[in-house]
Amino acid sequence: MALQAGIVGLPNVGKSTLFNALSNAKAQAANFPFCTIEPNVGVITVPDERLIQLEKLVQPQRVVPTTVEIVDIAGLVKGASKGEGLGNQFLGNIRSTDAIIHVLRCFDDDNVIHVDGSVNPVRDKEIIDTELQLKDLDSVEKKIAKTEKQARTGGDKEALRGLEILQAIKAHLEQGKNARAFEVSVEDREKHVDDMFLLTIKPVVYVCNVDDKSVVKGNKHTDAIKEAVKDEKAEIIFISAEIESEIAVMDNFEDRQMFLEDMGLHESGVARLIKATYHLLNLATYFTAGVQEVRAWTIHKGMLAPQAAGVIHTDFEKGFIRAEVIKYLDFVKFGSEAACRDNGKLAVQGKDYLVEDGDIMHFRFNV
Numbered sequence: 001m002a003l004q005a006g007i008v009g010l011p012n013v014g015k016s017t018l019f020n021a022l023s024n025a026k027a028q029a030a031n032f033p034f035c036t037i038e039p040n041v042g043v044i045t046v047p048d049e050r051l052i053q054l055e056k057l058v059q060p061q062r063v064v065p066t067t068v069e070i071v072d073i074a075g076l077v078k079g080a081s082k083g084e085g086l087g088n089q090f091l092g093n094i095r096s097t098d099a100i101i102h103v104l105r106c107f108d109d110d111n112v113i114h115v116d117g118s119v120n121p122v123r124d125k126e127i128i129d130t131e132l133q134l135k136d137l138d139s140v141e142k143k144i145a146k147t148e149k150q151a152r153t154g155g156d157k158e159a160l161r162g163l164e165i166l167q168a169i170k171a172h173l174e175q176g177k178n179a180r181a182f183e184v185s186v187e188d189r190e191k192h193v194d195d196m197f198l199l200t201i202k203p204v205v206y207v208c209n210v211d212d213k214s215v216v217k218g219n220k221h222t223d224a225i226k227e228a229v230k231d232e233k234a235e236i237i238f239i240s241a242e243i244e245s246e247i248a249v250m251d252n253f254e255d256r257q258m259f260l261e262d263m264g265l266h267e268s269g270v271a272r273l274i275k276a277t278y279h280l281l282n283l284a285t286y287f288t289a290g291v292q293e294v295r296a297w298t299i300h301k302g303m304l305a306p307q308a309a310g311v312i313h314t315d316f317e318k319g320f321i322r323a324e325v326i327k328y329l330d331f332v333k334f335g336s337e338a339a340c341r342d343n344g345k346l347a348v349q350g351k352d353y354l355v356e357d358g359d360i361m362h363f364r365f366n367v
Contacts, residue, residue, distance in 0.1 A: 009103035021244035106221035239269035
C-alpha cells in the first residue's frame, strides 16, 4: 500500500527547505533512493534499521524498502476556499493525501521575513485551518441540504440520525475547530461522515521548524503550538530544516551520525517525520526475506494474515492457506530461516492470525 503525505505551510516557514531535504534523503541510508515523479512529488523510503539488519543476514540480490510519497502542495492565500490564488489546486491536492505534514515557523530570524510581519505559529496554523474549515463547511452544508430532504419525505430514522451528526459537525467547524477533534462513533463516522472526504479530518503531523538550539527541547513557539493542538490527536515534532539540509548533502554515514550526535540527536528529522506519520496513521511493517529479495510491506495495524497477504497480491488473500511466521528478534538471534525452523521459532498461522509489526512472513496460497 502506498502512503501519500502532503506538506503544507505558509511562505517562508521552511516548507520548501524541508521538501528539498527530503529530496536528498537518499543520503540517509545506503541503497535507499529518492525519485521525483513530478516537480513537486517525490517518493522517499521509510527508514527501518530492521531492514538493514535483515540484508546483512540474508544477503539477498535486492532490498526493497517501503515508501512514502511526499507532495509539496502549492502555497495558499486567504480565500483559497473560494478558489482564489492556487486555492482549488491546493485543496484538491490535500484531498488526495492520507495525511498532512503542516510546517510551522517556530524560530526568530530578522533576516528571514515573515509573510505576516511577525513570528506567530499559532496564527499561521489558524490561517490554513480556516481555509480548510471553510471548504469543509461547504461540503457539510451541501450534505445537510440533501439529508434534510430524505428526513422530511420518509421520516427515515437513519437520515434523522445523520442530520443530527451533520449539524453537530457544522457547529464544531463554525467554532474554528478541525473535524479531527470531533467526537463521533466509528459506526456513525462510516455512515454519515466519511463520504464527505473532509479536509480537516485528515491526520496531521505538525512540524515545528526551529533553530538548531531548539531542536531537542523546543522553545516558546513550540510550547504555544502544543497548547493549541492538544485536543487534535495530532503528532508534533521539532525539526531544523537548516540542519536537515546540511545532513542531506553528507555522503558519509559516519559523518552524518557524528553530526547528529553533536546536535544531541539520535536520528535525522526526516527519519523522525516518517516514523511519526506511520504512528499517526496506525501503520505497521512486516517483512518477506529470501535470497532473491528482502522486502518491507506496509499494513494497517489490526490486519489479519490473509489481509496482509493481499498487500502483496490479491490472489494471496483470495487463496490464502496459511502463513509461516518468524519473529524479527528470533530471526536476528538465530541468523536464518532454517535455524529458526530447527529451533522451533517458525510458527504456522491460520486465517485468524493478527500480524504484528516486524513479523517475517511466508504465505502459502492456492488459486
